[in-house]
Amino acid sequence: MIDNQKIKIMGHLVAGYPDTAGFEAACSAMSDSGIAILEIQIPFSDPTADGPENTGAGEAALRNGFKVEDFYRYLNFASARGFDEIHVMTYANIIFRYGIRKFIDDMNKAKVTGVIVPDLPIEDEEGFYSYASQDGVAVDAVPVAVVNMIPERIEMLRNLHAERCYVSLRQGVTGTKTVMDNDTIQFLDSLGVPKLYAGFGISTRDQVDALQGHAYAAVVGSHFTRTIRNAGSDPKIIYREMYNNAIKFS
């Protein structure tokens, strides 16, 4: 674990939410306020691992007519903002329909750092983790770990020899408050994956500080989606609210 390096923040945005201009405002505010890493979610109609905030945001985007092919518009905008890393999060059916290899190839071309698909488990991976680990594929297929997962599954995860891993800090869905306890910290330290992106329910700088030395990045997801929702539809206000909120974390 990178003990001395300051923990980074990975901010989460849903493509198409609240609309193109609102997304761009929120995205700019994140980079301007020093958020190092961006995670963009491709909306899916049946998001089994999202809490109410991100579920609602994805629904709103789909209601506004979001199509998966529109995703590149959001990705290209974000890529020009100078984040250290961009990760793409979505669900199995989206990339399965797109073609899993083609999706990885296209994310590779777009210089995305990682792709996170929570409902593609390691043993039923559809070629996701194995294809991304081949030589010449720079983009990572990022597996998901959960605090208190059973030992056999931790072993399975270790055998992937992944560079990065997304860790769900509590056994639940995004968007409900998380407390860092010793078990959580011990779990993170025991995983043996170089770069951990730890999230689920982070809404304060204190929670981020508790992860210092134990994770590479802290994921702030639902909290930022809520910021956008509360800001309304004016991009200027979205920018201001997101900036003021995000600066507290960086």
Added chain:
Amino acid sequence: MGKWFGAYGGQYVGEVLKPALAELEKAVIEILPSEKFRSEYLRLLRNFVGRPTPLCPAENLTEELGGASIYVKMEGLAHTGAHKINNALGQVLLAKHMGKNKVIAETGAGQHGVAVASAAAKLGLSCEIFMGSVDVKRQQPNVFLMKQFGADVQVVEDGTKTLKDAVNAALKDWVRESKRTAYVLGSALGPYPYPDMVRDFQRVIGDETRSQILEMTGRLPDEVVACCGGGSNAMGIFTAFLEDPVALTAVEAGGFGDKPGEHAVRMNGGGQTGIIEGYKSYFLQTDDGQVQSTHSISAGLDYAGIGPQLVQLYETGRVKFTKAYDSEVLQAYQEFAQKEGIIFALESAHAAAEVLKKASQMKKNSIIVVNMSGRGDKDLFITAGELYTHEWKTFLNEEADRLKDRSVR
């Protein structure tokens, strides 16, 4: 027991659900075959559910159509009005044997929810049912029944506010408290081990039918027909006949048209392979992988996905799939009511419609069995609204007037 049905099935779930599914798999392997569980389950099927359900010869329609002899498996006579109770009771009993004190379940039309709530009341477990707000609005009688059984009905406001969203909400709740809670899934789909477990609880329908028809006629039927939403009643009646020379036909909801959103036909080109809600199967979906909206006059067939084993049986040709339009379903419902004195549930009336089309083309002395998976009392507000519009409207208005002055209790 198997996780895969050819290329379909699997357990495509987030890591958070893995421990709960592993615990369930262990219970399915260890507890279900035990003598203690089997004897208690069979006793409840007899004394509480009312099994075996009869196999009734439909003599009048047989004579009128002049072809195959028609038999109706009267599954709708089971307690709570449909086959759903076989599985609900089995899973609630399993939950009890696992030491859980609470069950949760999703429901669309409310039939599975009513069955789970009833079983939970009988076995002394607390019960929470997730139901989309659109379904809650149109299925108030079932919401009322669930509450009478002491269940807590959680109204789901996500997405399309229907069955698939209720499934998602129930899964999320299960993740939060799987230590004391069991998730009772209502159809032969979802992540492993649900498709296997649900089929095994439902196969009693076909096992009974097979021995009943042998006893009554001395031979196997030529064809067995069932309606097909998720597929639990179809797998329930088909499983016993899979190795027999018996044609198996599943009838999907043709809705009111063939355009996307007007039906729930997943087979014969309607749906494509996808990975949704924890399993790989055929789904009605857009080109870029979003779940498509569906329609059927029967809420129980109005679902974008289908059980993975049925996809395998479709691809190998063992089960033939066809469809019935809403209008054909209402006709079949009336035919069986007037000629046989049986009120089919609208779901099961899809299978009845297929039998009416097919029986006359079959040889005399051949046998066709239709699974009346549910009885039609529950559809009163739909069938009366369609077939008895004026009188029903007047009745409802008068009832509403009568209740106006009553203070809310």
